[in-house]
Amino acid sequence: MTPRSPGRRGFVGFAGGLGAAAAIARPSFGAGADGPGSPGSGVPGPRPAELVAAPASARLVGDLAGPTPVWAFNGTVPGPLLRLKRDEVLDVELVNRLPDPTTIHWHGLRVPNAMDGVPHLTQPPVEPGGRFRYRFACPDSGTYWYHPHAGAPEQVDRGLYAALVVEDVDPPPVDREIVWVLDDWRLTREARIVEDFYAFFDVAHAGRVGNTVTVNGRLGDAEAVRAGERVRLRIVNVANARIFALRFEGHRPWLLALDGQPLPRPRRLEPDEPVLVGPGMRTDLVLDCDGEPGARYRVVDGFVRSNAYRVLDLAYATGGPVRAARREPPRAPAPNPLAEPEPGRDPLRVELRLGGGAMGGTRPPDPPQEREARRARRLAGSREADPAWSVNGHAHLHHGHGHPFEFTVERGRTVVLTMRNDTAWWHPMHLHGHTYRELERDGRPVDGRPWRDTSLMAPRETLQVAFVADNPGDWILHCHVLEHHAGGLGAQFRVL
Ligand code: C2O
Ligand code: CU
Ligand code: CU
Numbered sequence: 001m002t003p004r005s006p007g008r009r010g011f012v013g014f015a016g017g018l019g020a021a022a023a024i025a026r027p028s029f030g031a032g033a034d035g036p037g038s039p040g041s042g043v044p045g046p047r048p049a050e051l052v053a054a055p056a057s058a059r060l061v062g063d064l065a066g067p068t069p070v071w072a073f074n075g076t077v078p079g080p081l082l083r084l085k086r087d088e089v090l091d092v093e094l095v096n097r098l099p100d101p102t103t104i105h106w107h108g109l110r111v112p113n114a115m116d117g118v119p120h121l122t123q124p125p126v127e128p129g130g131r132f133r134y135r136f137a138c139p140d141s142g143t144y145w146y147h148p149h150a151g152a153p154e155q156v157d158r159g160l161y162a163a164l165v166v167e168d169v170d171p172p173p174v175d176r177e178i179v180w181v182l183d184d185w186r187l188t189r190e191a192r193i194v195e196d197f198y199a200f201f202d203v204a205h206a207g208r209v210g211n212t213v214t215v216n217g218r219l220g221d222a223e224a225v226r227a228g229e230r231v232r233l234r235i236v237n238v239a240n241a242r243i244f245a246l247r248f249e250g251h252r253p254w255l256l257a258l259d260g261q262p263l264p265r266p267r268r269l270e271p272d273e274p275v276l277v278g279p280g281m282r283t284d285l286v287l288d289c290d291g292e293p294g295a296r297y298r299v300v301d302g303f304v305r306s307n308a309y310r311v312l313d314l315a316y317a318t319g320g321p322v323r324a325a326r327r328e329p330p331r332a333p334a335p336n337p338l339a340e341p342e343p344g345r346d347p348l349r350v351e352l353r354l355g356g357g358a359m360g361g362t363r364p365p366d367p368p369q370e371r372e373a374r375r376a377r378r379l380a381g382s383r384e385a386d387p388a389w390s391v392n393g394h395a396h397l398h399h400g401h402g403h404p405f406e407f408t409v410e411r412g413r414t415v416v417l418t419m420r421n422d423t424a425w426w427h428p429m430h431l432h433g434h435t436y437r438e439l440e441r442d443g444r445p446v447d448g449r450p451w452r453d454t455s456l457m458a459p460r461e462t463l464q465v466a467f468v469a470d471n472p473g474d475w476i477l478h479c480h481v482l483e484h485h486a487g488g489l490g491a492q493f494r495v496l
Contacts, residue, residue: 048074049092050094051074051104053072053095054071055070055071055072056071056076061191062219062221068185073160081162082146083164087137088166090134090135090136091134104132104146105117105118105149107280107430107453108145110434113433113472119398143284144163145163145238147160148160153208156240161238170334172266174232175229178232179234182237182244184213186210187210205357205358210242213301220312225315226317227320227321233253234284240482241279243276243277243278246275246300252268254268259452263332266329274303280454281452293319294316296313296316297314299312341466345414348416349418353422354389354390354427354429356389356395356488357423358425363387364387386487389479389487389488396489403491406493407494410495412470415468416439416466421463425484427481428479429479430477431454433471435453436467438450438452441462441464442462474494476491477493
């Protein structure tokens with residue numbers, strides 16, 4: 001195993017005693033730092049006609065250090081928040097001013113296959129200096145995001161990402177809406193990105209977990225709120241690998257939507273119940289600001305319990321409440337027009353075994369010719385991972401285009417997909433082009449069978465989902481720990 005690079009030493013302290021699956025570092029910037037001000041609440045400007053991917057610089061840690069050289073869409077991290085109405089057409093041209101080929105993937109949106117942004121499978125990568133026009137209607141309301149799918153472990157990590165909101169047809173009334181784009185960075189003391197992308201240690205363990213957590217591209221200090229407000233909070237986890245379990249101290253938010261899809265009835269979280277958001281996943285909450293004017297309440301990530309840290313504070317203005325408490329449950333947004341899977345009517349049953357990784361996983365095959373070819377590509381400047389993971393025994397590596405299809409299904413048929421996590425690690429599994437219902441975990445029905453496009457699987461867990469394969473084309477499904485996908489944790493399927 002490759003030792004961790006010296007650049008990380010001193011920042012990353014791994015939690016001991018929890019087993020490898022929970023080896024998550026506590027961020028070093030931000031722990032108790034009284035840093036920069038409130039993260040932006042994501043108010044969109046006019047919709048851009050172009051998304052220019054280019055090097056830029058960002059004040060991620062305020063005045064503590066930096067600025068940080070990043071890669072960004074239109075010069076900011078996150079990139080422009082895109083806000084559309086349901087069925088509205090997004091028409092935007094990607095302009096590549098990066099030194100590397102890129103694409104844009106519209107995470108969670110059911111786009112036509114040619115717009116999905118998967119290099120070599122749905123489009124050729126956009127070369128440096130090149131352009132590509134993305135144009136499609138947004139069929140579903142909800143919280144989504146966009147990011148490159150070429151060289152993703154590096155490009156997303158360097159700052160290429162942004163939220164995309166498709167407004168509800170008849171949104172539940174709130175006073176205000178806030179978007180939190182959560183990211184995790186591996187920074188040096190000078191706040192420069194440690195450039196050890198694809199390090200085999202990360203690929204084969206928990207992915208590239210960093211040491212600095214940002215909210216909307218800034219070290220989280222405070223989100224200003226007013227007593228009595230009802231706020232809709234759209235949370236997007238764009239981190240390569242960090243899983244968040246957010247606790248809102250002193251508050252009991254309502255769970256409104258998962259991956260953009262509304263629950264039939266919003267559910268109030270239990271006191272101290274965490275909101276689990278893995279990489280790629282989104283959660284919409286309605287937050288009733290019932291705190292005391294002038295007080296601060298912490299929002300804590302306790303995914304690794306022994307290593308909980310403050311992500312930011314809810315900071316109440318000193319003035320009196322904007323209204324007397326009126327706390328009827330929020331109304332659910334209208335459901336999206338998703339085809340209902342029919343697992344009882346001759347579905348295609350597919351089983352995917354996730355294998356590999358450190359701590360007991362078997363390494364997937366890596367024939368000497370392939371190892372040799374990889375060495376040659378690396379000498380020529382390519383950056384890629386060694387195989388560490390498999391799905392049904394194959395590693396789905398980015399450089400091996402022309403993968404076999406794990407399954408092929410006629411358009412309109414229900415697919416019942418059973419994923420078995422035969423590894424010692426967490427995996428947020430993500431499906432392209434479709435939205436599925438979670439049916440069962442370890443054989444037990446999932447409450448409410450929520451719609452999702454990304455599901456967090458615990459070590460050794462089995463998850464069964466179902467969807468109607470109604471979007472023709474060649475698609476992928478993969479772990480959204482970007483290093484895991486780069487190391488082989490993915491598969492291709494075809495809808496005829
Ligand atoms: Cu966020 Cu393959 O996607
Ligand atoms: Cu996606
Ligand atoms: Cu994974």
